[in-house]
Amino acid sequence: MASEPPYPAARIAAAWQRERPGTPTESIEIVTPIWRLAKLFTDDRNRVLREAGIDAATLDLLSVLRRSGPPYTLSTRELAELTLVTAGAISQRVARAENEGLARRTPGTTGRRTVLVTLTAEGHALIERSVDAVLGREAELVSSLAPEERTALVDLLEKLTVDVRRQLDPG
Amino acid sequence: MASEPPYPAARIAAAWQRERPGTPTESIEIVTPIWRLAKLFTDDRNRVLREAGIDAATLDLLSVLRRSGPPYTLSTRELAELTLVTAGAISQRVARAENEGLARRTPGTTGRRTVLVTLTAEGHALIERSVDAVLGREAELVSSLAPEERTALVDLLEKLTVDVRRQLDPG
DNA sequence: AGTGCTACGTTTAGATCTAAACATAGTGAA
DNA sequence: TTCACTATGTTTAGATCTAAACGTAGCACT
Known part of the structure; x- marks a missing residue:
């Protein structure tokens, strides 16, 4: 490749x-x-x-839940807002994770048809086991940047992101 | 969004x-x-x-052919090397484009089972009609960067790409 | 209470990719 | 010449996404 x-x-x-x-x-x-x-x-x-032993979509889902802190619970709407995919894709991701015992769906209590998604113990263990490998590897990949290069790149990427987003949605 | x-x-x-x-x-x-x-x-x-009236995969294919200059012809192997997708995906892209009259497949003469892919007049006209809209829009999206910001970002992205690639394939 | 609308999540059809299997032209060595 | 291997392109099965349709709980207005 x-x-x-x-x-x-x-x-x-x-x-x-x-x-x-x-x-x-x-x-x-x-x-x-x-x-x-x-x-x-x-x-x-x-x-x-x-x-x-995990796929990227599931990692993404479990990571968002894990990062949210106890009780590792978010609504599907929140999940969709925090990721780069559609509500339909979230629904499918959650279904797959639930099928594998990594997450659990429960009805919400705050209204409408809210569904809450919670990390299971098995899902929690899996994210604990994989997150360091993933992030460690990626830290390695970007480690060739000197500190001032890294800072400059971080700032420029952030600025470009903000600028592009502003152009896509001026409102 | x-x-x-x-x-x-x-x-x-x-x-x-x-x-x-x-x-x-x-x-x-x-x-x-x-x-x-x-x-x-x-x-x-x-x-x-x-x-x-064109999809991104087809644009990618037609662009590579167009940029290659007359006779706007490349082998499927060359196409796969010049794009970010697999040979399988190229084969499918070419099949679709051929189906729509935008490109044509002919047997190569240089050996093995080489297949040559050529832009048709219709494909040529379509890329002429869409490339400025696409690239003009994207130029707009990045236009908020000051000249020295743009230069810095271009250089940092290039450096990071080279560094990451080197780590992926040290050989 | 009845009705229209919104919010939320799920399902569906289709698109496009990938990895791997498949098919075979062509090459090189014995 | 034969055989094993490589190079090339295509096909296939499956994965995952998207847009849109779908289903319906809940809200707001009359």
């Missing part, structure tokens, strides 16, 4: 300029590397998780 | 520290924003493309 250096984003931009002079290419050296890095991190995470 | 500010990556890291002191969290403020930005760019691209 990573055996061959990828076609540099700068060369993609240059090819567009060559083929279509004037085509806007300012985004390519940002958007393309972000897509590539996202895929690299995703694929690497999947590799680490395969050995831990 | 983007109506609610996301849970800041820094707070995800802090929650892990609170819940599991000592858990490595150095990557979170880099990896999480990269995933989020990747999704924002993907979703936005899909919106732009919906109006242009």
Whole structure:
């Protein structure tokens, strides 16, 4: 997969300029590397998780519950708000986790049709066993950045995220 | 979708520290924003493309062919090397594009079982019609970055990509 | 009380990916 | 020439997502 250096984003931009002079290419050296890095991190995470016996979607779900602290309970709506997937995907994720005994669904008490999702002891144990492997590996992957590089990158990514989000939803 | 500010990556890291002191969290403020930005760019691209009557996978395929210059022809192996998906996915993409008259498959002459994929006139016209909308929109999304911010981000993303790739494949 | 609407969660159909299996052209060694 | 292997592309089964449809509890208004 990573055996061959990828076609540099700068060369993609240059090819567009060559083929279509004037085509806007300012985004390519940002958007393309972000897509590539996202895929690299995703694929690497999947590799680490395969050995831990859990899939990335389930890890995501269990992590959100775990991070919420005792009683490790959130509504499906809250879960959907805290992750990058739709309510439909959350529903399916929760169903799968419940099926595997990693989480439990109970009716909420606060109104409407709220469903509460809670980490089971088994789910708790699984996240305890896998989170350090996952995050440790990823810390390693970014460890080549010098402290000031890391700080600069963190700040720039945060700024870009805020800017893009503002453009997507000005209201 | 983007109506609610996301849970800041820094707070995800802090929650892990609170819940599991000592858990490595150095990557979170880099990896999480990269995933989020990747999704924002993907979703936005899909919106732009919906109006242009093309899907992202097909755009990707047609773009690679278009950028290769006349005769807008590449083997399926080359296509797989130039994109972020597997040979299987390329095969399916090409089949779909061929089905829609946007690309054409011909046997190669250079050996083995090489298949060559060529942009059709219809495919060429479609990419001409959509590429500026797509890239123009994305240029807009990143336009809030000051020149020196953009340069710094481009360089840091490139460095991180190279570093991560080197760790994934030291050979 | 009755009705229309909203909020919430689930289900469904379909899209696209991946890993692995499959098929076979072509190569290299004995 | 034969056989084992490699390179290339395709197919397949399954996973997981999305958008939209669906189901219905609960709310607000008349």
